[in-house]
Amino acid sequence: xVATSELERAINDRLADHDLRYTSGRRAIVEGLKRAEGPIxxxxxxxxxxxxxxxxxxxxxxxxxxxxxxxRLVHGGEHAHFELAESLxxxxxxxxCESCGQVRDITLDAGLERTLDxxxxxxxxxxxxxxxxxxxxxxxxxxxxxx
Amino acid sequence: xVATSELERAINDRLADHDLRYTSGRRAIVEGLKRAEGPIxxxxxxxxxxxxxxxxxxxxxxxxxxxxxxxRLVHGGEHAHFELAESLxxxxxxxxCESCGQVRDITLDAGLERTLDxxxxxxxxxxxxxxxxxxxxxxxxxxxxxx
DNA sequence: CGACGAATGAGAACCACTCTCCATCGGTGC
DNA sequence: GCACCGATGGAGAGTGGTTCTCATTCGTCG
Ligand SMILES: [Mn+2]
Ligand SMILES: [Mn+2]
Ligand SMILES: [Zn+2]
Ligand SMILES: [Zn+2]
Numbered sequence: 001x002v003a004t005s006e007l008e009r010a011i012n013d014r015l016a017d018h019d020l021r022y023t024s025g026r027r028a029i030v031e032g033l034k035r036a037e038g039p040i041x042x043x044x045x046x047x048x049x050x051x052x053x054x055x056x057x058x059x060x061x062x063x064x065x066x067x068x069x070x071x072r073l074v075h076g077g078e079h080a081h082f083e084l085a086e087s088l089x090x091x092x093x094x095x096x097c098e099s100c101g102q103v104r105d106i107t108l109d110a111g112l113e114r115t116l117d118x119x120x121x122x123x124x125x126x127x128x129x130x131x132x133x134x135x136x137x138x139x140x141x142x143x144x145x146x147x
Numbered sequence: 148x149v150a151t152s153e154l155e156r157a158i159n160d161r162l163a164d165h166d167l168r169y170t171s172g173r174r175a176i177v178e179g180l181k182r183a184e185g186p187i188x189x190x191x192x193x194x195x196x197x198x199x200x201x202x203x204x205x206x207x208x209x210x211x212x213x214x215x216x217x218x219r220l221v222h223g224g225e226h227a228h229f230e231l232a233e234s235l236x237x238x239x240x241x242x243x244c245e246s247c248g249q250v251r252d253i254t255l256d257a258g259l260e261r262t263l264d265x266x267x268x269x270x271x272x273x274x275x276x277x278x279x280x281x282x283x284x285x286x287x288x289x290x291x292x293x294x
Numbered sequence: 295c296g297a298c299g300a301a302t303g304a305g306a307a308c309c310a311c312t313c314t315c316c317a318t319c320g321g322t323g324c
Numbered sequence: 325g326c327a328c329c330g331a332t333g334g335a336g337a338g339t340g341g342t343t344c345t346c347a348t349t350c351g352t353c354g
Contacts, residue, residue, distance in 0.1 A: 072223065095276050108266060108270075112266060116259075120285045123253045127289075131287035132287045133287075135283070137282045138276075139280050139281065140279045143275025
């Protein structure tokens with residue numbers, strides 16, 4: 001799930017499964033998300049690919065989300081953030097700067113992830129809840145904002 | 148931080164610190180949040196206290212949030228959810244139903260919380276990030292929606 | 295080429311939430 | 325009680341990120 005051509009094929013397959021074409025506009029979005037250091041907002045995406053139309057970018061991000069290619073992160077800030085879906089990259093979590101809104105990826109120890117999953121399964125079972133996935137967000141102030 | 152009168156006093160103090168009065172409308176909001184089984188949306192809050200004006204409720208929720216009395220939870224759904232701040236209740240996390248949007252509280256084992264905090268401190272230090280708090284959200288389907 | 299459905303893009307619409315503005319309230323000093 | 329004044333409430337307008345509309349363009353398959 002890491003080699004570029006492999007990733008392109010996986011994306012193509014998921015789009016095909018949803019009767020969607022892998023057009024140049026969609027490819028530009030995926031390229032923008034790949035090039036980014038972490039999750040980015042739509043304005044940031046347009047900045048890096050200025051020939052994308054805003055409405056098309058939003059529409060295609062939603063379609064890509066539905067096809068399991070893109071993940072949307074919604075926090076308190078003004079814009080949602082977008083990144084490639086975990087199934088195309090790897091399971092991870094986020095540092096969120098409460099000052100500038102920047103989001104960065106972090107990866108927890110595999111053992112800790114396993115402990116968390118066990119704990120969630122147990123808690124959820126007690127509530128009649130069927131868990132599918134989880135998110136861990138660490139809020140604070142990033143290095144840029146600390147000065 | 149549990150006895151009702153103690154809680155009322157704490158809320159009063161925090162409001163006073165922010166030059167805000169503990170008025171009947173704000174008390175109604177706090178009562179609604181206390182009565183609720185978990186985090187609720189503004190429409191749910193108005194349903195339970197129909198004489199609140201929407202604009203006043205939103206304004207007072209924001210003021211209460213600023214005063215550290217209320218916490219706002221923002222997920223992907225259409226409405227934000229509101230609950231009493233953790234410093235007035237206790238640190239906990241959330242189950243989120245992806246079908247109906249309902250949010251329920253869960254509490255992790257204290258040892259696991261400590262492990263998480265250590266892990267976050269370490270990860271954040273490597274990134275020049277200063278963590279202040281964290282959230283853990285477990286997504287899935289609730290019992291009501293499973294049938 | 296011709297046809298037809300999918301995709302695009304400019305702008306309108308949506309809607310949760312915030313702001314504006316004025317009436318009212320509540321405390322303070324006289 | 326009364327005048328004053330900042331805080332509060334309520335109705336409605338405004339904001340802005342995101343989604344929808346619809347006419348046009350594109351891709352694909354005969
Ligand atoms: Mn990420
Ligand atoms: Mn909660
Ligand atoms: Zn920052
Ligand atoms: Zn549900």
